[in-house]
Amino acid sequence: MSFLRNKIDQIKKPFAKGEKWEKFAPAVNAFDTFLFVPNHTTHKGAHIRDAVDLKRTMVTVIIALLPALIYGIYNTGYQYFIQTGEAFTFLDAFIHGSWKIVPMIIVSYVVGLTIEFIFAIYRGHEVNEGYLVTGLLIPMIMPVDIPLWMVGISTAFAVLIAKEAFGGTGMNILNPALTARAFAFFAYPTYMSGNKVWVSEASNVDAISGETILGSLAAGNDVSYSMLEMFQGSIPGSIAETSALWIAVGALILIYTGVGSWRIIVGGILGAAVMGFLFNLWGANALMSFSWMNHLVVGGFAFGIVFMATDPVSAAQTNKGKWIYGILVGIFCILIRVFNPAYPEGVMLAILLMNVFAPTIDHYVVEANISKRKKRWASTQLKTA
Amino acid sequence: MSKDIHIRKGSNLNLEGEANKILVDIPVSKTFALNPDDFFNITPKLIVKEGDSVKKGSPLFFSKHNPRIHFVSPVSGEVTAIVRGAKRKILQVIVTSDELNEAVTHEVPNFESLDAEAIKEIILKSGSWPFIKQRPYNTVAQPEDTPKSIFISTYATAPLDVDFNFLLKNNKDDFQRGVSILSKLTTGNVNLSADESFKGFFDSIQDANIIGVSGPHPSGNVGVQIHNVDPINYGEKVWVVNPEDVVNIGLLFSTGQFSAQRTVAVVGSSVNKPQYYKATIGAALQPYLEASAISLEEEVRVINGDVLSGSISSEEGYVGFYNNVVSVIPEGNHFRMFGWLPFVDNHVPSISRTSFSWLFGSKKSKVTTNLNGEERALVVTGEMEKVFPMNIFPMQLIKACLVEDIERMEALGIYEVVPEDFGLIDYASTSKIEAQDIIKKGIELMIKEVG
Numbered sequence: 099m100s101f102l103r104n105k106i107d108q109i110k111k112p113f114a115k116g117e118k119w120e121k122f123a124p125a126v127n128a129f130d131t132f133l134f135v136p137n138h139t140t141h142k143g144a145h146i147r148d149a150v151d152l153k154r155t156m157v158t159v160i161i162a163l164l165p166a167l168i169y170g171i172y173n174t175g176y177q178y179f180i181q182t183g184e185a186f187t188f189l190d191a192f193i194h195g196s197w198k199i200v201p202m203i204i205v206s207y208v209v210g211l212t213i214e215f216i217f218a219i220y221r222g223h224e225v226n227e228g229y230l231v232t233g234l235l236i237p238m239i240m241p242v243d244i245p246l247w248m249v250g251i252s253t254a255f256a257v258l259i260a261k262e263a264f265g266g267t268g269m270n271i272l273n274p275a276l277t278a279r280a281f282a283f284f285a286y287p288t289y290m291s292g293n294k295v296w297v298s299e300a301s302n303v304d305a306i307s308g309e310t311i312l313g314s315l316a317a318g319n320d321v322s323y324s325m326l327e328m329f330q331g332s333i334p335g336s337i338a339e340t341s342a343l344w345i346a347v348g349a350l351i352l353i354y355t356g357v358g359s360w361r362i363i364v365g366g367i368l369g370a371a372v373m374g375f376l377f378n379l380w381g382a383n384a385l386m387s388f389s390w391m392n393h394l395v396v397g398g399f400a401f402g403i404v405f406m407a408t409d410p411v412s413a414a415q416t417n418k419g420k421w422i423y424g425i426l427v428g429i430f431c432i433l434i435r436v437f438n439p440a441y442p443e444g445v446m447l448a449i450l451l452m453n454v455f456a457p458t459i460d461h462y463v464v465e466a467n468i469s470k471r472k473k474r475w476a477s478t479q480l481k482t483a
Numbered sequence: 484m485s486k487d488i489h490i491r492k493g494s495n496l497n498l499e500g501e502a503n504k505i506l507v508d509i510p511v512s513k514t515f516a517l518n519p520d521d522f523f524n525i526t527p528k529l530i531v532k533e534g535d536s537v538k539k540g541s542p543l544f545f546s547k548h549n550p551r552i553h554f555v556s557p558v559s560g561e562v563t564a565i566v567r568g569a570k571r572k573i574l575q576v577i578v579t580s581d582e583l584n585e586a587v588t589h590e591v592p593n594f595e596s597l598d599a600e601a602i603k604e605i606i607l608k609s610g611s612w613p614f615i616k617q618r619p620y621n622t623v624a625q626p627e628d629t630p631k632s633i634f635i636s637t638y639a640t641a642p643l644d645v646d647f648n649f650l651l652k653n654n655k656d657d658f659q660r661g662v663s664i665l666s667k668l669t670t671g672n673v674n675l676s677a678d679e680s681f682k683g684f685f686d687s688i689q690d691a692n693i694i695g696v697s698g699p700h701p702s703g704n705v706g707v708q709i710h711n712v713d714p715i716n717y718g719e720k721v722w723v724v725n726p727e728d729v730v731n732i733g734l735l736f737s738t739g740q741f742s743a744q745r746t747v748a749v750v751g752s753s754v755n756k757p758q759y760y761k762a763t764i765g766a767a768l769q770p771y772l773e774a775s776a777i778s779l780e781e782e783v784r785v786i787n788g789d790v791l792s793g794s795i796s797s798e799e800g801y802v803g804f805y806n807n808v809v810s811v812i813p814e815g816n817h818f819r820m821f822g823w824l825p826f827v828d829n830h831v832p833s834i835s836r837t838s839f840s841w842l843f844g845s846k847k848s849k850v851t852t853n854l855n856g857e858e859r860a861l862v863v864t865g866e867m868e869k870v871f872p873m874n875i876f877p878m879q880l881i882k883a884c885l886v887e888d889i890e891r892m893e894a895l896g897i898y899e900v901v902p903e904d905f906g907l908i909d910y911a912s913t914s915k916i917e918a919q920d921i922i923k924k925g926i927e928l929m930i931k932e933v934g
Contacts (some may be wrong), residue, residue: 137815138853139784151823175600196924410862471716
């Protein structure tokens, strides 16, 4: 270990302050701090610090994403083989899925991290770890057959416009991963919706009916999947969004570690359940009478509320605000699903919409605190007057 | 009858090296120093020069903004050095003791017959005034003010903090006298907070409103207690006095001399014999560190105060003006391979659940000064609120301080906080932000712009 350390210190020499390549230090530091927690000590403020840092937090999110990702890879293969009617094993399905998805992940990371590194060097700050999560989220919420160059362009758009234009990590208004998806959704609609994109190779094989459940509902067709299938996720859909079961495992990891806000998750589920239940009572069409319980497990709702809505930067930041934000995401998700057949899945737009309103929610929560303080002051003025 | 305070937010850090309840009296050092930086926002104006001989209680310097506030020598002897830093800023005034213990003696009538102004005058003249601090801002109080209440917190919750019941057990009468004197300086109450489960002798103190406090750190911070009992509004002043300084004021009125008693506990994982010492304000730390057998194998950091809000000193440093704790912990200037992985290196304590260190709850942990990461943009939300038991939005206040928006700082409650209240936020922050430093700068701005 000390050999490796010495080697790195040697490599880092020309990047030190005042040396030739000083400007590129953030790039080298990013790799160095990936290997080692640096030897920095406290200089002001508290003399001791918690073991937690942004790397650890972000990696925790990645761990939470893994169950859904692995199931998503398997399900990609499973959907393909089911539709073609070939015999297959678990391993076949997994390999087919990996063959499709790993390149997407690589493209997303390479494009996004390149931009992040360039901006870090240009702005002279360290590379923030937030992209480690964003870069994994982007392929996980795309349809499996989207061309890699589209993944690349969507990623570039999201990182440049949704994130860096606002000042980088921690400053963005919109969730970058969802922005990437929204960009692809509106720029390449034929690759992002319809009944030919959700199952691998669907457009090359005849007779495939690869509609998502919400898609068929919106088109007025019957749903041929059982509740159990919807819950475990053996249904067509974006890569990792289908399995409510494995997303729930991720949610538990996020809530247990405190990395994801349980207030947003619980609020979101409450909002969606209540809204779904109200529509059930109304029951004017197939979407409205679609059981509120099913609403929670189909489509991207579970994935969105657990992994997207909880993004701390774009969500509301006050505890009270998080409740309101979560509940509204749930309500709007179901509203968009039911009332707008052009968008069978509403969770993406619901979260992006609430991202925009999160600062407003926080504003009112904070203002309530401020006015309370002002009132307290005014009451003491009265007493002394 | 007073209302007790129950705090739920916060965290007690269970660290190695708590002081044993042994009070040791060892010979004091020959050199003493007064460090003007101990007094927030004071610009010192020197009265003495190198070579002058002083008595205990002779003024060394005064505050430029209020010449009535004197800072006096804790010992009789000779001013041997005035250490200056950049821009000729005074860092230390060093007095070498002549071991004669000559003291300036003031005539002190019975305090019960005195009014507030006369009491203030005696405290000012004797040089004991800096014992009284004010909120907002935690500066030395202005003698022209009349505070709406005075707070004394004997509930110490900071990591490895002292037990005031033990520390003051020989000074009960002086403490009582000090409280009675202070009660004449305010229109409101003297609020004396104590551990709710064991108030000890503080329960029987007269002339004070006894408040029981329970809960994790920072519930012992006097700022948190003020916020819960008698919050500060714009324009209001609350005074705070450390428990041992109440004793010092009490002693002033019985002896007529400036009292510089300061019991220090040398604590921390680098200390082999953590215990209490009968020391004096400004005394050299070296004898106490030696008697506590601090570790010689590792590089250590000596801190005047607790590990969350103390100031960096050194083995050649001096006892600070206000702190009862001297913490000694190892420097953490080493690398940890892949230490950032979740659930790795669980020996590094963490109040975040991304580590299993909470499973070893009862085991005392050893901490170093390692930052455990690098400074990053503010990403995680809600973690500050978990350790901040005030009805204030800490992150929003920090952001207001960063952008120097005075109106917003005021609206969000800058008058009710001092940097030490943000000690745990510093500690727990995922982004490693320097919350205490930001708040301190914010307060400095408030003093400059609002006053």
